[in-house]
Amino acid sequence: MAGSMQASRGLRTTLRVFTGLVLVVIYVPLALVLLNSFNTDNTFGWPPPGFTLHWWDLARQSTGAREALWVSLRVAAVATVVALVLGSLAGLALRRTAFFGRNTVSLLIILPIALPGIVTGLAFKNEFTTILGVELSFWTIVIAHATFCIVTVFNNVQARFQRLGTNFEQASMDLGAGRWTTFRLITFPMMGSALLAGGLLSFGLSFDEIVVTQFTADADHRTLPIWIFENLFRPNQAPIVNVVAAVLVILSAIPIYLAQRLSSDTAGAR
Structure with missing residues (x-):
């Protein structure tokens, strides 16, 4: 018994160490992006010789970054509504x-x-330009993004229904409520947090998407991830790109965090 408990304790310690190493590998580069956005050295020398808000001020004044952010927000919002x-x-x-x-x-x-983004993007580009003869635009980006955003909402709704079953709806109908009344008063409220979590995840996925967007966007609608990619290797723009990337990480983390909290809170309430 003592040997079994010692082995179990050793396994837990190993798992904790491994988890810590994985988290370091994932989050240290993100922390460096945030740190370099304040670096006075525009070549990102290490350690930083000093810190400044100059790059943040330049990023705030960047017309290209602001326009790209506005496009990303609009695309993500519309794609999320369609997905919901x-x-x-x-x-x-x-x-x-x-x-x-x-x-x-x-x-x-x-x-x-589940498909590679480059396959999805190429398929949509061929469909829009070759088969349908449609010019790439804001709406072609939305349609492409909605296809994978639908999955997050669908999975959340399916998971919620599997947990809850049909007892509440059957009880409502046994008491004389019609299908529409049952849906309005029972089914939809039960779906509420799942839809909100799915919508937040969809918004985050669409906001961050770059591969599919490269194939479905026109020159007048460049999203923020594409703007970052196009300016990444321009020496004068590199510090500003770091600032925009830092903002993008923060903005992307917010809906993911809220979706996770909603899922955990709902599970706790049940």
Whole structure:
């Protein structure tokens, strides 16, 4: 018994050390990006000779960065709305109906987020420009982003339904409520936090996306990740890029954190 407890304690220690190393590998580079945004040396010499807010002031005045941020926010917002509507409807449809090929339909809904971004981007570019003859625009970016954002909403809705079952809805209908009343008063409130979490995750995914956007954006609609990539290797812009990247990390972390808190709080309440 003592040997078993000692082995278990050793395993836990090993796992903690391994987890700590993984977190260091992931987050130290992000911390360096934030630190270099204050570095007085525009070549990012290490250790930093001093710290300044000059680059942050230049980034604030950068017209290109502001325009790219505005495009990213609009694309992410519209793609999230589309994902919320279609993802929740798909989750409801596959939950309430049983038919041949149901699992295949579910797989087709989930597949876009599993495909490499370069494959998805190339497929959409061919569809828009070759098959449909549509010029790339703001809406082509939104459509492309919505395809993988739908998956996050769909998965959240499906997971919520699997946990809750149908007892509450059946009780509502047994008491005389119709389908619409049951959906409005029972089903939709139960879906609320799952939809909010899925929407936040969708917004974060769309806001950060670069590979698919490269294939579906026109010259007038450059998102913030694309602006960073295009200016990364320009010596005069490199410090400003660090500032924008630091802001992007913070803005991306907020919806992910809120979605995680919503999921954990909901699980705790249950």
